[in-house]
Amino acid sequence: MKLNLPSVSLKRMTFPAFLFASLVFFSGLFAQTVENPVQISVKPASPVVHPGEQSALIVTLRIPQGFWIAASTHATRITPIADQVFQFQPPRFPRPDVAGVPVHLGTRQVYTGEVQAVVPFTVSPGAAPGAYTITLEITYIPALNAGELSTHFKEPYTTRIRVVFGGGGGGNPGLPQPARRPVPPDFLVKERKLQLPAPLSSMFYTWSEQSAVPRFLHRLFIDPPNHGKHIQTVWTPVVGSTENNGQSLGMGVALMNVTREGIMTGTLQFRGLYNEYAGATAGMEVISCPAAYFNYRFSAEISEDKNRQARFHMENLTLGKNDRFGFELQANAFQDPRYRFSGLGGATNEEDQTNYTHEEFGGFLDVYWLPVNHWRFFVGGRIRSVDVKRGADRLADDFPYTVDVAAFRNVPGIDGATVVGQEAGFVYDGRNQEFTPSRGTYFKFTAEFNQVTSSPKPVSTYGRFRTEFRRYFSTVDKRYTLLVRNSLTFTTSEKIPFFDQATLGGLENLRAFDLGRFYGQHAVFGSVELRYQAMHKVMMGFPMDLEVAPFVDFGQVFNSTDFEGEFNVNPGLSLRVLNKPNIGLIVNGAVGQDGVIFTGGVDFPF
Template identity: 25%
Template sequence: MIHISLMSKLCHIPGRSLIPFTFFLFLAMLLGGCTSYIPREKVPGIFASYTSNTPVKVVAIPLPVIASSPNEGITAGALTAFLFHNKNDEINALLAPQVNHNTNFGVTTSLYGAFYPTPDRNAEIDLSQSTIINNDYEIKLHDKTFFDKQLELNLATYLFNDGSARFFGFEAKSRKQRETNYTDAEIGFNLSVGYDIGRHFQVVLGERYRDVSIEPGAVKGIPYIKDQFSNRHVPGINGFATHSQRISLVYSTLDSATTPTFGGFAKVTFEPTFKALGGAADFRHYEAEAKGFFPLDDARYVSVFRLMYNQTLGKDVPFLEQSILGGETTLRGYGRNRFIDNSFLLCNLEERIRLFRWEIFNVTADWEVAPFVDLGAVMEAFDKARASNFEFNPGIGFRAIVRPNIIGRVDMGIGRDGPAIFVGLGYPF
């Protein structure tokens, strides 16, 4: 998945001079976008999941990539998004090759693909390789066509190296001055099988494996985590493995899995990890989540909330397996993994407002603005939560939605460390 993060250091670096150039480059590339109709027999089946002789509509949109963050520095490059349509003029597949340059990671080439052959079956691929440290290879599969659509299968496999990873210490008041850098090198998989019980309930059984190595990072000028901390103070700093099983109970009345505008969602999860089965330690995750969607004026306004509690119990739990807040899906005023402890409590409030519906390159998109507030804190245990430890992150988001599958978003939140901007695909929750 294509994720670009911009944060507060943008206003302290020469990258600001790129903005006027980027604006005109963006306009020029938009004008270069085009729509083509390709004979069906010349298009691989994965991009056209129908058998008629109707030509396949393909919309190509070239875009610049300009980003900067305190984690990664300046990134500049370009991508082209190819949107393949089915015979009902719905997007059937997305393919986005990309090339960019970053001082810390060199030249990165990547390819993102999303395929939607049917409403109940889809797949994603993300292939990325940098000349310095970073890479990312992911495959995700979703299939709910088994047993008369009562059985749902999800599988994600991955291998990546992230040389921009950060650790600030534990507890809610971990200081920015303790910032350290490292490479998070991982390989693993996540498998789940869900079975519908009645109309709104589902029982989910899951299996997760994760092998983590902690290596020197790619960002110069920030201390290496192992030079500042030891395994005694930070369990898992020398690497670890996790092999866990989980069970979840899910309740959902959502009108859509990817672009909901109405309904409720609740999930409770228990996930134990055992050394006897290959884990680094014996520990347990408990998690409860609730979401609600309340539309007005034919879903032009959708009020959304999420409440979430996570607790990790055990001894010598690896730091990346503890309860973590920060990033584009939790506290959007901070970078990923900013706060770590045994538990967290999180509340997200968002008002999604459809501004207009616009057709560009024969693709119809809903354009939304979404003011939001994120409120959350990590803590040793729920009974030790303190009001002074909660982070209050107000912000605003901008989204473009091509229903029923594609969501592009820009979210900007403000935290104690300054503003943070995240660009990506899919709703944050």
């Protein structure tokens, strides 16, 4: 086995499919909507104290309707700045609630409504008379049902207190006590209405909720009654360049489904572009996340050169009493003339690359049972009917067609095949939220039994076992998050259709290679990634986090006897623009044996 530690080569560079450049360009024009959702005030129990006397500071946190903050000491902290005049005791908090938020991830102690915390202190006996400023640093994490937002870390709050001579010195039995109270129903995080000059007012138009378009879109996004959301238009450039798909340039318009806090829960986008391999292209995409563990995505695209695509994915784990049942559904019907194939195994080279049209109809359906928090079990079925044809006309001068290469004539599935399978497995999900998590463990095990139902049959039946592991570690302020990942695929036969073999490359694994770069009987993959929150900024009214994440990916495909070729070890850097807790734009750049490759796109970030 040869270890591949790549040198930097810039013979080919690519970058991701969607760049919402207007988010950055116009970010300074919009007001913060959820920058400080919790109202915090600090005041002394008594504005006048005496040397040697006991007193306290009262910290009031007013949490809006629909929000909560974690009650654990590492998530909500009140830290007085050291002072020789005042000796502080640990803060005292009221009793929290126990709630199952986010759903399916166990219970935790949380605060809602108005929370009054008390910070006792004693005035030094030798304190000089006069007015003093006391500063508290407060850390808290506001959260919605779908998950946590950005951490407010060591925010300073001050109050004034006066020390006078005379009286006191014997303690104060009347110290205030921690308490909780409800907040009014109309105590909400409210969006500031944007006042923009023309033509920006039409480019970023907010629709009246009484008109027909928002009413239709809220049904499309599966919003519940009294959702409190609105529809906002956003015009965006569409810029992309990947090795497989080629360069694209165009424009798009998105109708965003936005909460009053500035959280995007859905979008309907229409786009028109020109792609160098597929020609003039029109497409649309709808994404919605109505609730935690309930989301769907549909995309469709048509081009002048053979490209026809329709894909649908839905996850809903909120069915039945107490959300104990659910399903995951994927349906595909597409024809894409830009697919690449370099052969089987880890020893393939970029120079072996060929082009073909991948036609596929199929999908899968898994049914879930969630007997207890953190655990879910599933059974399901899958079908893939694939045909392999000549690729894009515009690529004929650059790559040979896969079906015309003599060396690939004996590759299983090169003439197409149909695979039908059944699967079962389980998931342990101990993350703090489904998307953009910062701590916890995720593990998934899947066992499959598959049948090749078409002729010729390179093999009639085969089994496959897959594991996926993720472990998240973060600092208290979530400024740094360490992600360790590992996955393993084991297949019982190496004679299965090539398109259904274990594969590496793309956005989610071995990011130094484009999608489908390696195919093999088995695959092993690992990654270590350190995410750093470099900036929190409002862009077009949406609170966004910019994360910078250096990483190292490693892995390879192999057969039952040994590793072939080079075991890849690929360093890289990821940029993540996140609208927590749901949607993000991910850009990855990594160095591998094919040079420097960029991958990315808009998705639900893991």
